[in-house]
Amino acid sequence: MADRSYVYEPVSIEAPVKTQAHSMEQGQLWRQYIIAGVANIGIMATGFALGWTSPVNLKLLHPDDTPLSRPVTNDEISWIGSLISIGAMFGPFIGGFLASKVGRRWGILLSSVPLIVGFILMIAVQNVGMIYAGRVFWGLAVGILYTVSPMYCAEIATDDKRGALGSFLQLFVVFGLLLVYGVGPFVSYFALQYVGIAVVAVFCVLFFFMPETPMYYLNKDDIDSAAKSLQFIRGKSRAGVQAELDKMAAEVTTANEKTANLSDVFRGANFKAFYIVCILVAVQQFSGINVVLFYMATIFEAAGASLDSAIATIIIGAVQVGASAITPLVVDRLGRRMLLLISCTGTTVGLGLLGVYFILDTNGSPVVDNMRFLPILALVLFIVTYCVGLGPLPWAIMGELLPIEVKALASPIATAFCWMVSFLVTRYFNPIADAVGMGVAFLIFGVCCIIAFFFTFFVVPETKGKSFQEIQEMLAGKPGARGLWVLTICKVLGADRGPKEF
Template sequence: MMMGENDILSAEQYYETNNEATPLLLRAPDPPYKMVKNIGISQQALVVDTTGSKMSSANKFPQYMAGVSATLGAMAAGMVLGWTSAAGKNGIDLAKEYNIPLTADEFSWIGSLVTLGAAAICVPIGILSDLIGRKTAMLLLVIPFTIGWLFIIMAKSILMFYVGRFVTGLSGGAFCVTAPMYTAEISESSIRGTLGSYFQLMLVIGILLSYGLGPAINMYNLSLISAVVPVVFFCVFIFMPETPIYYLRKGNRDAAKASLLRLRGSHYNVEPELQALEESLMEEQRKKTSLAQALRTKAARKGLVIAFGLMFFQQLSGINAIIFYAGSIFESANKSISVNVSTLIVGIIQVIAVFLSTLVVDKLGRRILLFVSIVVMLVTTFFLGTYFYLQRQTSVDVTHIGWLPLLCVCVFIFLFSVGFGPIPWLMIGELFSSTTKGISGSSACFFNWLMAFVVTKYYSSLELAAGTYTCFWLFSAICAIGSVFVLVLVPETKGKTLEEIQHELGGQSSSNEADKA
């Protein structure tokens, strides 16, 4: 039976009309089973027997495998971001190797065009992933990635560098949308935070690879290695399943079931989870009239405010300035530390911190990590601003506290990488319904990369006009506002299903909360 646009049937009527068995979630349970209270998607056991013993729990290893495979694209994006670290000051080493004269302004464009490329693809890739699937869209990104690196490898002019950097940025930015979306839709709620954090972990690993390889090999060979990483991603990720939610939205229940079986294990009963997903999507269809109206719902509006706010504070917290000054700060604190070694130290700190974040984000929660992260960032940027003020605007001798800026840099990078680095990307996959996730998540990513371009391109001008100390005090003030933003607006999503998060954003109590009341 075909349902008209205005036909509204209850779930029971739908299955009766189509001569199908009513799903377990909609029937009174028959012995020897009883329904578990607080049913939600992606729980380890939705059905138990009358003795209280659990049936076979889901296998998490396939979910981890799929999550790591998907975020290999983030590692490729990280190598794009870290590539310029090997180019020397103002690109002097790059210019010599390729025999292409570069001015400081031209090199700044080589660095910042990546962020423009990333911003340009964010909205289109969200739409494309809804049309052809998350997996297919991610696999197709290997094509522009390869083309972009070929432009850089074979560059004969500045224009070829510009094109190559823009296209590789475009591909890297697309992974910032699709990878969190994919991991959020394949994972159980108990490990969704960990899998979501893998994106930032693989991103900083890619940056660290560029930092580590840069001093050891020339730019040409670094570009060749960077071009291989997307191909490795393709060879691994092609064997991973598409998300079950995408298949259900396309009306392919068998494919969705097969996907869940691959992600949860063949011995796990996926029917309750599959039926819960169907019910959620059917409810969306009943309420859905258009994307524009869906975006006007309270949950969608609040999700956008939170996502845009997190991206704003992430980029304007001072992270780019801290990394920009890391080399000179390390060197001034300890003359034996070269710029290459200092950038390597920064990369190692980032990887260790993000790895720790993957271990605790599902235990401590998103909100507490965000708050602690931004408060510490507030303090460290304030101290950095004070240090630079005393050093450059007064006659105070600060050589006896040369360890202070070094400590501030390390602590800032560590706490940023634990909280405000990975968690905003993770929460993009959690804050939006499947109806609005593509356009909303990609819009937040567009805003993030746009802010990254502004900071990357124009920070030096602001620093020259207002002074380094003013910039860091400004970052400290922004972090202060961000801490209030986290306390007032950001919800805790740890351990909650995607449906429960939508209910909370919409001002409704979730089923779990209602049952606990």
């Protein structure tokens, strides 16, 4: 049954007449930004949940403001921080199921259920086990939204704006982080939970009136609802969206001719898309972003900064928001690969500087006293360049590369893999840092960013401005300009042949 929770302009059931005026119809393309923004308010709520430990850990260590009868231990703090990743490993499979069975829109809306359950558990908390459970429920919501939201944004976007809408995920995550960083230290434990519930409530109310994606309706052979959805998103008449609708229908028809099952994810061009996405989300976590943010206070202390830790955290949150706001403005001009290469370079330099500083400091080098500014400089460089590329673009690329017929199967696996890596990095960083030193640990993360640079340069295809069909043709091996360019370089270097162009 077609979704009727929002109002469309009346559409004639007669076949539209394609006139020159209709083909040049401008519409209201800003609508896709509004719709994607509302969809990502749910992502903002997950950012709130991810950053929740920053202000709350201090409250739990001194539980006068919480219902706990005793302070939590350091080991419990570690589990509280990492259990959200456990929930996020399972959430993608729920999200993939919901996206294919009830639609992208309802999949996103239903993510509010585990979010609300998590906040209720935090309010009713009587022991640490309830906090653990709340973090797992939040993780389920994170996994659902990180799977379905990129899918939704990719499917409502025009080809030339898909990168911008895909990068909204990172922007709204850091909005959520900044909110919890800015409010958490200055309100009670209980008041903070109510702020989180308010964010979820706003998300539910606003997104309820947003449309389902045309692609989902076309997959269900509901062409009329797909047309109405596309009209609502583009702000055009039926005749004005007919050409785009026909193109979408052709892509869906081609995809539906292939009966997709799990084994299809690991075949041919599907597998190319899948392993590219998996490696990108893995290097995102192996960049050490969560560890760097966790040790922010240590980095400020090493620099001799006199700022209060709460104020310092708010400043870093604001830097994240500012940097993340750059990507939607430039990603469809510079392209995904260029921003990823810039990001990998900047994060490598930032981690290298942090690593060298901590090694010198550990060894008692006298030059450290003249380099107290270096940790903050390195921290800002790392965060800015991470938020420009490695933060948002793996999710945007996931929504673009994975073919329609396997997207609901492959996206959950890739997202679950991301959060498994996140859990391993956050849970076991301390033992590794104790064994080799924090400076060496940061250098290891830097090496991972170097690997990400070369992987992006030689393997990741550029999807800027390309339709889903054109992207699949690239993955299938049809050469493009970059392939000819790389082949020329290889010939100059004396190689017989270059790497195959995706």
